[in-house]
Amino acid sequence: MTVKTIDKQLLADVVQGLTCSPKYLESKYFYDDEGSRIFQQIMQMPEYYLTNCEYEIFDRKADEILDWFAPNKEPIDIIELGAGDGYKTRVLLEHFISKSADVRYLPVDISEEANRRLLSATKKALPELYIKPYTGDFFEVLSGLQVLNNRRKIFLFLGSSIGNFDKASAVKFFKHIGQFMSANDLLLVGFDLKKDPGIVLPAYDDPHGYTAAFNLNLLKRINRELDADFNLEDFKHYATYNPISGEAKSYLISLKAQKVNIGVTGQTLFFDLWEPIFMEISQKYDSEMIQSLARDSGFSVVHSVDDQKHYFRNSLWKKI
Numbered sequence: 001m002t003v004k005t006i007d008k009q010l011l012a013d014v015v016q017g018l019t020c021s022p023k024y025l026e027s028k029y030f031y032d033d034e035g036s037r038i039f040q041q042i043m044q045m046p047e048y049y050l051t052n053c054e055y056e057i058f059d060r061k062a063d064e065i066l067d068w069f070a071p072n073k074e075p076i077d078i079i080e081l082g083a084g085d086g087y088k089t090r091v092l093l094e095h096f097i098s099k100s101a102d103v104r105y106l107p108v109d110i111s112e113e114a115n116r117r118l119l120s121a122t123k124k125a126l127p128e129l130y131i132k133p134y135t136g137d138f139f140e141v142l143s144g145l146q147v148l149n150n151r152r153k154i155f156l157f158l159g160s161s162i163g164n165f166d167k168a169s170a171v172k173f174f175k176h177i178g179q180f181m182s183a184n185d186l187l188l189v190g191f192d193l194k195k196d197p198g199i200v201l202p203a204y205d206d207p208h209g210y211t212a213a214f215n216l217n218l219l220k221r222i223n224r225e226l227d228a229d230f231n232l233e234d235f236k237h238y239a240t241y242n243p244i245s246g247e248a249k250s251y252l253i254s255l256k257a258q259k260v261n262i263g264v265t266g267q268t269l270f271f272d273l274w275e276p277i278f279m280e281i282s283q284k285y286d287s288e289m290i291q292s293l294a295r296d297s298g299f300s301v302v303h304s305v306d307d308q309k310h311y312f313r314n315s316l317w318k319k320i
Contacts, residue, residue, distance in 0.1 A: 006264055007225060014222055015262065017277075018269050024278040025218055027164050031082075032221050036111040038214045040085055043159075045210060047202040050160055053312035054190055055088045061305050062095035068303050068316055069154050069186065075102035079145065080156040081138050081177075083107030086118040088158065090125055097126055104130040104151070108141045142180045153185040160192035160312070163248075163283040167293070174297035178319055187299065187317045191285045194246045195311055204248050204282060205239035212237035215252055215279050227263025234258055238276070246284035251276040290315055 010029060017024045031039070043051040058065070070076050080089055086107055096103045105122070109115050115133035122131050134141040155177060162170055177187060204211055215237050219230040235252040242249075254271040261268050285293075290313070294301050299317040306313045 010222075011226055011262075011264060014226060015265070015267065018260075022276060022278060023271075027280040029221065030214060030218055030280070031110050031114075032217075033111050033113040035214060035217050035221070036084065036109075036114045038210060038217055041208075042206070042210045042214060043084075043087075045203075045206055045208060047206045049199065049203060049311055050190075050192055051088065053307040053309065054158060054314065055091060056307045057305055057312065057314050058088055058091040060308075062092055063099075064305070065092060065188075065314075066096055066099060066101060070101060070103075070152070073101070075104075075151045076154050077104045077106055077151045078154045078156060079142075080105070080107045080158070082157065082159075082161050083109050083118055083133070084114055084159075086122055089156065090122060093122070093126055093129060097129060104132075106132055106134065106145065108134045108136070108138055110136065139176055139180075142177075145180070153181065155181065155185065155187045157187065158190040158314075160190050160282065162189055162293075163192055163285075164280060165283070166281065167296075170293055171297045174293070174299065178298050181319055183319060185319070186302075189315050189317065191290055191313045191315060192282070193306070193311055193313055194243065194284045194286050197241050197243050199311070200241045200243075200248055200284065201239060204241070204250055205237070211239070211250070215250055218279070219252070222262075226265075229261050229263070231258075235277075246286070246289070248282040248284065250279045250282075252279055253277075285313075295320075 013026050013029070017026060042048050080086070083089065093103065093105060107115065107118055109118070112135045115135050119131060119133050122129065162173070165173055181187070216232050216235065219232055219235065222228045223230050234255050236255055238251045238253050240249050241247070254273065254275045257273045258271050259268050260271065291301060294315070294317050298320055300320050301315055302318050303316040304313055
């Protein structure tokens with residue numbers, strides 16, 4: 001008989017979130033293996049403009065970005081946090097290798113399956129590149145990487161992943177990254193910019209059903225790992241966008257008054273008709289917000305580049 005190992009932190013966070021008013025779940029738990037697979041589908045949707053915008057920046061500005069990273073041709077380690085499939089980053093890596101840059105690639109992701117796919121695809125495209133994926137919590141991995149060598153480190157946090165944080169959490173996150181950086185290291189961050197709501201909203205409420213499946217998958221994970229009995233058909237994905245604050249938010253709405261049992265604790269949770277579970281924020285930024293976030297986190301902005309439509313920005317930071 002196999003004894004299930006319970007993720008105590010997942011359990012604590014789920015119970016806390018679903019007994020609060022209003023209810024919420026933490027978006028960091030989206031990315032199990034299935035969630036990572038669904039997110040790859042989201043990134044390939046035409047409505048999900050972010051992927052193509054950042055890809056365009058890297059394709060168009062690869063020379064300039066290499067000059068930012070290694071102006072004196074010094075060796076660099078590129079450490080990508082939440083690398084996923086590494087699709088966009090390979091554009092940069094291919095260019096760097098073609099310019100004979102001394103570069104090593106150290107992607108970090110919470111999903112072991114995502115890392116396996118990334119390693120296979122990158123090895124096939126760039127067999128000469130040094131690549132070593134790491135699976136696990138970002139900061140636990142960074143603690144180990146800190147002692148590897150004295151090469152200049154370029155940290156990547158791409159795809160507007162920082163949009164999943166509120167301001168206080170984003171500042172805390174970047175301050176934590178800063179603890180692992182030397183004065184010579186750099187941080188490249190992707191920011192989704194404020195724009196026409198008609199462009200933003202379909203990226204989070206798509207006609208293909210991928211964003212709905214992505215949110216509902218977290219309920220499936222809770223069922224599987226915590227012996228819960230969520231009926232996914234009793235919840236509906238709902239997304240909003242506020243053009244003033246720049247906040248895109250997603251919810252799961254209870255379609256009836258119902259109760260859900262958490263088997264590992266024997267606890268029963270109650271949902272009212274139309275009661276929402278807040279799932280995720282995707283913050284959109286303007287220039288002033290980016291400058292403020294960098295400054296409050298202990299960084300300064302040294303370079304920025306937008307895609308040609310000015311939908312998306314990659315911002316390069318250094319520690320103050």
